[in-house]
Amino acid sequence: MTTHAAILPILIPFAAALLQLFGKSLGISYQRGIGLAAALLAMLAAIWLVQLADQGALLVYSLGNWSAPFGIVLVVDRLAAGMVMTTALLAGASLLYATGGFDNQGAHFHPVFQLQIVGLQGAFLTGDLFNLFVFFEVMLLASYILLAHGGGLARTRTGLTYVILNLAGSALFLIALGTLYGTLGTLNLADVALRLQSLEVNIAQARLAVALLVSVFALKAALLPLSFWLPHAYTAAGAPIAALFVIMTKVGIVAILRVQAIAMASTEATADLLDGWLATLALATILFAALGGLAATRLRSLAAWLVLGSAGTLLLTPVHAQIAVTAAALYYLIQSVFIAASLFLLAEMIAEKRGMVMDHFQAGPTYKATGLALAFLLAAASAAGLPPFSGFLGKLMLLTAFRNDPFAAIIWTILLVSGLLVMMSLVRGGSRMFWSCRNDMSSGTVILTGWRRGTALLLVVSFGLLLVPFARPVSDYAARAAAQLYSPEAYIEAVLGPERTSIKRELRP
């Protein structure tokens, strides 16, 4: 049974999606029941997977029992298991929120939501680059549909540009894979690493292929010149969808981190490929996001800019391939996911209370929502990096990890200045939304928010808060995950077995 643990996070949502499709005539409550049960099961499976991964050995699962490098493998290390866990928790909470009525605004919400989870979990778990492409596409196809869910021209319009951009990105991904396969003759990540170390390969072509691959991941991760899609798409999406999308940029970041650690860093041919440009662009992304947040006119758009800012911060890590930096970044990643998700959920719940003004930062009708105000205070203080919340801890760990860097002064300045800008925009938004009231406006018609949505919000906010008392175990786990990530030899040996150098290879012209 333990052997099959690796595929459970993919199988559970997939089975749920099939059951929901076949039982569509049974109505929405059937689909909701299946979806929530699957989300719960997926969380349990993720907890189990984290426990298994934390025993230290890599779990390698050969699909169809075809051994690597010929077959496709799923590889569970601590990083993958941690990301699976984060995704499962976030997806469960978003789904619970969506069952509060959002899922009824269009057809086929539930199966598509589950397929989105399949794509996300698969992308974290796979150890094969073409399989990564397939899971990316599963994730993207589901995200196109979810983005347009609920209708309205704003969603269709941003959906259109989002789809076109990502189709172009997929084309680039395929070109990268074709070049990589043509050069190295393999697409298994461990085998790619091994082949890059051998001297027979055409180094210029291999560098080109890996650089193309990184640029595709940078598009998904929203690195600056490729990040203009993110604020629009995330602002237009429905609240639970935007909350789930928060983890999507992290897929790109984790993919860069993994390819860098396993394949690129271990050989001279590609070790210096990220130097110089990635850190600069990441810092530019952070500043761009902070300025964009300052210019945002509504809460959900501000939350989208915050997602971009945290993506920029995380993109600083692949260049500094050090255990301390990556460990801090992983803690930062987990907390930023939950904080941004709770801001997206809050934006919609506040918007419903305020009627016509929605979540725009302008004077609105008087209304009473102590719970929402408190949740906003907690989430905003955490997002701005104020002590004692998890945002503060994450940023503190990152700043500490960067203190020995030659560019520490620049990184510190930009991180701290952007933190200040984010705090200013959150303070401005919060005071406008909660304190600036006009008596001549009627409040929203929907007063009852429903227990499901309230509970979902409570869950996401408390995940963020729980990261404060549990900071020690989580950051210790992150440190172990980072240490495991930067020992590519163990990864290659676990995937390809001890006789890895004697794999028979065909001759290539």
Next chain:
Amino acid sequence: MEALLASAIGMLAACGVFLLLRARTFPVILGLTMLSYAVNLFLFVSGRLVFNAPPLLRNYERYADPLPQALVLTAIVIGFGMTAYLIMLSLRALSESGDDHVDAKEKS
């Protein structure tokens, strides 16, 4: 043959990128289709060009690499699904805004 195939891929990609940068949805969809043709051809030849050889490893002196054929099949299927969805989405944008511009404004 290599030169012919390479220039065909190049032409397709160039036309695809040109059309992709148009502002109306129909040319954009055509551009994406051309780009995906170029990509599929490119992927197909990443296993090198081999003539009159089976895609099997056993008992043959010469063989065609079978893996790119499997990869390209996956890519074609995915690309087809994506294009179908994109067409539906642009039709919806057209009916909602009365305009086929990619940045369509609200119907007035």
